[in-house]
Amino acid sequence: MAAKDVLDHSVLGSFSTRVAPSGSGQAAENIAYGYDSFPKTLNQWIESSGHRRNLLLHGASRVGVASVKSSTSGRTYWAMVIAGGYENPKRAEAAAKTTTVAKNQTRTAQDCRMRILGLCL
Helix, strand or coil: CCCCCCCCCCECECHHHHHHHHCCCEEEEEEEECCCCHHHHHHHHHHCHHHHHHHCCCCEEEEEEEEEECCCCCCEEEEEEEEECCCCHHHHHHHHHHHHHHHHCCCCHHHCCCEECCEEC
16 A cells, blocks of 8 residues: 555455455454554544444454555555454464463553453553
């Protein structure tokens, strides 16, 4: 997106084609531009019902986030892919252990703007 300076889910091909090699059973993507930090971008996604639905994707076990600044406009482009539905039991077991560790961390409710996969954001 940054290389072409355009906000578009399909700039390098359809989302389903791009995510297929991951082997996920379900996936969603949030994109944005113009925000200079991840917290500001995340807040925009949280405040948008469609983006929030993606953030709360049931059964999600993997999240990837990327940002790149356009050399043309100077805009920062953001992409987040949320995925789950992997069949490999070892991966599911490792994700469950990670979630348990995250839940055991002590944080107050006001410290968390949102919980995703057991992570306090």
